[in-house]
Each structure stands twice: as C-alpha cells, then as structure tokens.
Amino acid sequence: MQLSKRVQQVAPSVTLTITAMARALKDGGKDVVGLGAGEPDFNTPQHIIEAAIQAMNAGHTKYTPASGIASLKEAIIRKFHRDNRLQYTANQVMVTVGAKHALYNLFQALLDPGDEVIIPTPYWVSYVEQVKLAGGVPVLLEGKEEDGFKISTSDLAAAVTERTKAFLINSPSNPTGAVYTKEELTDLGRVCIDQNVTIISDEIYEHLIYSGQPHISMASLGEEYYNQTVIINGVSKTYSMTGWRIGYVAGNADLIQAMSNISSHSTSNPASIAQYAAIAALEGPQEPVATMRTAFAQRRDFLVAALQQLPGISASTPAGAFYVYANIAESMKAKSIKTSAEWAQKLLEEELVAVVPGSAFGTDEHVRLSYATSMEQLEKAVERIKRFVDIQ
The missing domain is CATH 3.90.1150.10 (Aspartate Aminotransferase, domain 1)
Structure with a gap:
C-alpha cells in the first residue's frame, strides 16, 4: 500500500x-x-479521581461539544485570570485531547503549504513533525548552550522572512528547562508584533519553575502581545494527568472556531469524564x-x-x-x-x-x-x- x-x-x-x-x-x-x-x-490527586467517578455516576458519559463543555471552559477562563492576569471569553477557549492535540489543530488551522514556523532548538520532538504534517516548513533557530539554550532577539529578527507565519516558544522548555525572563519575552514578542508573526506560546510547564522567578505568559505583556499570541496549555504535567488527555488553547476567536471545526471532524470531543476531572484539577486544592x-x-x-x-x-x-x-x-x-x-x-x-x-x-x-x-x-x-x- x-x-x-x-x-x-x-x-x-x-x-x-x-x-x-x-x-x-x-x-x-x-x-x-x-x-x-x-x-x-x-x-x-485523589480529589480529581473522585470528580471523575462522580461524573460517571451522574451520567456524564456522552458526547460533548467539540470545543469542550461550558463549565470546563469557564474554569479555564478563571485559571487564566487567576494565574496569568488574562481575560478570555468562552469563544476564545477550546478544550483538546491533550496539549499535543491543541498544537496539531493549531498548525492545521494556521498553516498553508510553504508557510514557515520558527522553532528554537533544542525543541520538543513533536513541534517539527506537526508543522510538516500541516504542509509548513520548520525553521530551526539555535539556542546556544552557553546562552542557557535561549535564542536572541537579533537571531529571531534575522530568521523572519516573508513566508514566516508563526514563532513557537516553550517556556519553561522541554527538553532544557530554560525559562525566559519578562524582558526576554518582551523583546522576542516585539519582533513578532512588528513583523505580523503569530506567537505560539506553549506554557504546559508553567507551574514547574524552581528558580524563584515567576512564570510570565507572553499574552500578558500588553494588548498587542495578547492579540498576537495563542496560548497552549493543559493539565497533564501540573496535575499528573498525562493519561487523561486534556489540553486547552486560548487566542483569537476566529482561529479557535477553525480549530474546533477540525475537531468536529476528527476527535469529535475530548473525553467527557476527563473534562469533569480537569475542572476539579483547576478549581480544587492546589x-x-x-x-x-x-x-x-x-x-x-x-x-x-x-x-x-x-x-x-x-x-x-x-x-x-x-x-x-x-x-x-x-x-x-x-x-x-x-x-x-x-x-x-x-x-x-x-x-x-x-x-x-x-x-x-x-x-x-x-x-x-x-x-x-x-x-x-x-x-x-x-x-x-x-x-x-x-x-x-
């Protein structure tokens, strides 16, 4: 075959x-x-497991909207306000089958053949492959070890071409654990804003920082950054829920709708039971x-x-x-x-x-x-x- x-x-x-x-x-x-x-x-955590059991006993075992149940979206919106000082509405948020699925749908909705996505190296293994699956071209930008595996603003600016559609940043980083400062994010984001490049901010490890510096979401740096940024996140790492497969994405409402349309013809919806468990994760004891x-x-x-x-x-x-x-x-x-x-x-x-x-x-x-x-x-x-x- x-x-x-x-x-x-x-x-x-x-x-x-x-x-x-x-x-x-x-x-x-x-x-x-x-x-x-x-x-x-x-x-x-046990209270999350109990929430799943309660959801099953209550009959929450059917299809849900492709973009996720309303109560989980509201919990995600409250999370963004509480942790990141960000305001989103329900049509700007989508629940996905893990953060990996959020990225997959995003690239499918965003990229046309030949569109370039700038990805700092070292990178998480699936970024490059997902860009290629969407017909895009990964442009790898070296984060030097002597610089803590972080890329520079000048290198990012030099990598932007007329085909550049997006820049992907993962902070804290998999695999290096690098965490970008507010000043570094501000400068990198400014390059993207000035060149009309979409910022994809993978923040799945936001609660796993040990250095004392706070997590800074790219979208929280100002209105221009907010409008230009798509945030990828999920409950897998923070709440030890890798097998539950719940991620989420926040950003431009039209983009979110397009991503939801893709889900409606592929996964249908994230698992109903896992969605109720995710509510308990986000809203329960931390x-x-x-x-x-x-x-x-x-x-x-x-x-x-x-x-x-x-x-x-x-x-x-x-x-x-x-x-x-x-x-x-x-x-x-x-x-x-x-x-x-x-x-x-x-x-x-x-x-x-x-x-x-x-x-x-x-x-x-x-x-x-x-x-x-x-x-x-x-x-x-x-x-x-x-x-x-x-x-x-």
Whole structure:
C-alpha cells in the first residue's frame, strides 16, 4: 500500500520509542530505570479521581461539544485570570485531547503549504513533525548552550522572512528547562508584533519553575502581545494527568472556531469524564502541585550534582520543567560513539537506563534525563551511568 508523501516525511516520536523499548525490557524481567518519559511519577490527586467517578455516576458519559463543555471552559477562563492576569471569553477557549492535540489543530488551522514556523532548538520532538504534517516548513533557530539554550532577539529578527507565519516558544522548555525572563519575552514578542508573526506560546510547564522567578505568559505583556499570541496549555504535567488527555488553547476567536471545526471532524470531543476531572484539577486544592514541585526540585538538585561528577558529562541546573539536558560530547568521544542515539541505546542495553538522545530535540551532543521519578530510581540510574561512562 502506497503511503502519502506527507506521512512518509514524519518521524516517529523518539521519546515514545525509548519508553516502549524500556517497557519491553521490563516486561522481560529486566530491572530498567526509565528516565525517558515526560510524565510525573505521582498519581493523579485523589480529589480529581473522585470528580471523575462522580461524573460517571451522574451520567456524564456522552458526547460533548467539540470545543469542550461550558463549565470546563469557564474554569479555564478563571485559571487564566487567576494565574496569568488574562481575560478570555468562552469563544476564545477550546478544550483538546491533550496539549499535543491543541498544537496539531493549531498548525492545521494556521498553516498553508510553504508557510514557515520558527522553532528554537533544542525543541520538543513533536513541534517539527506537526508543522510538516500541516504542509509548513520548520525553521530551526539555535539556542546556544552557553546562552542557557535561549535564542536572541537579533537571531529571531534575522530568521523572519516573508513566508514566516508563526514563532513557537516553550517556556519553561522541554527538553532544557530554560525559562525566559519578562524582558526576554518582551523583546522576542516585539519582533513578532512588528513583523505580523503569530506567537505560539506553549506554557504546559508553567507551574514547574524552581528558580524563584515567576512564570510570565507572553499574552500578558500588553494588548498587542495578547492579540498576537495563542496560548497552549493543559493539565497533564501540573496535575499528573498525562493519561487523561486534556489540553486547552486560548487566542483569537476566529482561529479557535477553525480549530474546533477540525475537531468536529476528527476527535469529535475530548473525553467527557476527563473534562469533569480537569475542572476539579483547576478549581480544587492546589497543594498537590506544590508538593510535587518541591519533590522535583530536590530530585533536580541531586541529579545535576551527581552528573557533574561523572567523566565526560556536563549539566547545568534547569530553571523549570523536570528534565536535565546533559552534554555527553566528551563521553561520546571517549567511547568512540558517533551519535547521541547510539550512546543512549548502549546505555539502555548495557546498564538498563533509558534516556532520550538529543538528536530527537535537534542537537546530537546531549541526552535528556527526566527526574520525574523517585529518588531511589535516580540514585540507581546515576550509579549505572557512572559505570557506563567510566573508561577502563
């Protein structure tokens, strides 16, 4: 069967591939330490689970509007006002099947063939593939390691062409944990406003910042920024609800309607039960978020300190998210390994530690290690990585 040219150019998700390999080894009885998956190890808070049970018992098990139930939209609107000082109306908000689905629908609604989307590297694995699926052209803009993996305003301005349709920024970042300051966001946003480039702000990790600096939403920087920005968010990371698949998007009402139309012909609607659970997440007790964030900060500090002691590896302290993006260039050289994918595969095969190669994120001298796992597992992982990188 002949596949479409469109789908043939799409690469599979490396993070999901690594996770599947690790799971297969585990199923075979191997003691694998998984540092690949981008999801918290905490269970969903109990009050959210109870809300789902109540929704099922109340009969909320049917189709919903394609853009989400009104009560969840209202909860999202209140969340934006509470956390980001932003005012949205119901026709500016859409609920999606995870934040990934929000991005997919956005690119489908926004891009024509040949339209360019500027994406800083390192980037989350699905950005590039989703742009290509929509017929767009990813334009990769290097965030240098010596600059904290952040791009500069001058580099962004130089990358804009007459075909540039959008600029995508992810702060806090997956995979680096970089967090842009208010001043940096203001300057980057100004370039987009002046050039009439849509700003796509992926804020899925907004509540996972450890440096003391506040999360700043690009849309909150003024009326022009608000009008030019589409915000992508969801409950997966903040509330440990990755499997519930609830994301949301806020922005221009016409764009939101177009995205909703796409959903009406594809997914129909996000799961009804998960939508009621998401209301409880956004409106219920927030203490579980603080508890999880505190644990992540402790794990981050341990992992960074441990990695810095290993030969051939360097790692800086990420400001947010729950990943360390470690430089393995010297280790690759010492072990005569040419790619990060090969390094990660050998680590998994020889020491049963799963990490994601940097090639998945646009660089090939790094690996991403998730510290969204227990301290016991992190200690075991460090011990095994030390054995792997030690050169006899």
